[in-house]
Amino acid sequence: DIVMTQSPDSLAVSLGERATINCKSSQSVLYSSNNKNYLAWYQQKPGQPPKLLIYWASTRESGVPDRFSGSGSGTDFTLTISSLQAEDVAVYSCQQYYSTSLTFGGGTKVEIK
Amino acid sequence: QLQLQESGPGLVKPSETLSLTCTVSGGSISSSSYYWGWIRQPPGKGLEWIGSTYYSGTTYYNPSLKSRVTVSVDTSKNQFSLKLSSVTAADTAVYYCARHTGPSTHNWFDPWGQGTLVTVSS
Numbered sequence: 001d002i003v004m005t006q007s008p009d010s011l012a013v014s015l016g017e018r019a020t021i022n023c024k025s026s027q028s029v030l031y032s033s034n035n036k037n038y039l040a041w042y043q044q045k046p047g048q049p050p051k052l053l054i055y056w057a058s059t060r061e062s063g064v065p066d067r068f069s070g071s072g073s074g075t076d077f078t079l080t081i082s083s084l085q086a087e088d089v090a091v092y093s094c095q096q097y098y099s100t101s102l103t104f105g106g107g108t109k110v111e112i113k
Numbered sequence: 114q115l116q117l118q119e120s121g122p123g124l125v126k127p128s129e130t131l132s133l134t135c136t137v138s139g140g141s142i143s144s145s146s147y148y149w150g151w152i153r154q155p156p157g158k159g160l161e162w163i164g165s166t167y168y169s170g171t172t173y174y175n176p177s178l179k180s181r182v183t184v185s186v187d188t189s190k191n192q193f194s195l196k197l198s199s200v201t202a203a204d205t206a207v208y209y210c211a212r213h214t215g216p217s218t219h220n221w222f223d224p225w226g227q228g229t230l231v232t233v234s235s
Contacts, residue, residue, distance in 0.1 A: 001176065040221035042160075049209055049225035050160065061223070093160055097219050100173055102150075102162040 002026050002096050006105035012113040019081040021108045023094035028074045031098065038098035041070055041079045044107075045090045053092075054079065086112065115140040117210050117226035125204075125233050131197040135210030135226060136190075143168045143188045148213035150222060151184060151195045153206040161206075165218050166193055173218050200233045207231075 003026040013019045029038045037057035042050035052061045054070040057077055067082045081088055089112060094105040121133035135149070142149060150165035164174040164184040174182050178197070186193040197204060207230050211222035 038219060049211075049228050050222070051225075052221060052223040055214070055221045095160070095221060097221055100218055101176055102165075102218060104152075104160040104162065106159040 001101050002029065002099050002103050004094055004096055004103050004105035006094060006108050008108060009106070010109040010111065012111045013081075013084045014113045015086065016083050017113075019084050019088070019110055021079040021092050021110070023072075023077040023079070023105050025075045025077075025096055025098075029096045029098035030074050037073055037077070038096055039070075039072075039077055040095045040097065041068075042093045042095065043088075043090045044093065050093065081110070084110070084112070115212065115224055117212065117224065119208060119210050119226045119229040121229060121231070123230060123232060125200055125231060126235050127201055127233055128199055131195070131200050131204060131231055131233070133195045133208055133210075133229065133231070134192050135194070136192050137212075138191070142186060142191045142193060146216050148216065148218050148220070149186070149193045150211050150213060150218070152209045152211060152222065152225075153204075154209070154228075155203075155206040163195065163197075163208075165213060167216075202233050205231065205233045 005024045007022045039057040041054040044050045058070045069080050091107045093107045116138045118136045125131045148165045151163040166172045166184045181198045183196040207228040209228045211225040213220040
C-alpha cells in the first residue's frame, strides 16, 4: 500500500493568515504517461462527509474559493489556505488514487488561533 | 443532482456481519462512467477505503479487509451494498458511500453520502 503521511496533525492560524498542510506519499503518485499526480484533497467539517477541494494535486474543484491551492509533485504535496477564514475550520485529508488500493492521509485539523 | 444515502443497522454484535446499503438518486448506478465505493472513519480517526464496485460487478478491495468484505451492486434498485463479516469493536466507524469520478478506481470521490455510524457492541 502507498502510505500517506500528513503533517502537522493540527495547526492553529490567525484569521487572515496562511495555513500550510503537508502530505507525503511513500512512493511517487506521478503517472509518467500523462504527467499527472494522482492526489486529491478533502475538507471535512464536524458531522459532515468529506468535501472535495482539489484533484490532480492542483486542480481546484468548481465552487471552491481560490484561497485554497494545491501544489507538489511525486511524493510531496501541499495544501495552502492563503487567508484563513472562520469557515475554514475543519480537518483536511489527502488521498492518493494512483494505486488500485486507495489510501488517505491521517488528516490535519485546522483551528483559529 | 446526484445523491447517495447509506442505510442499515446502527448496532452490530461482535462476530456478526455488518450490512449496509447505499441508495443512489438523481443518476443511474448502471452508468458506465463511474465506480462506486465505501469508505469508513473510526471515531476521531482518519478515512479508510474499504472497497469499490462497477455496475458490471467488478470489485476492488482494501487488502487489509479483503478476507471479510463483499461489495455488490443491484442495478434494478439503483443500490450498492457492503457486507463486512466477523466484526469487532475495531470496526466501529462512520461508514460512507461515495462515487468515484470516473470509470476506474483511479479517481477521487465525489459526491459522498452523509454517512452512518455503526457501533459494534454486545
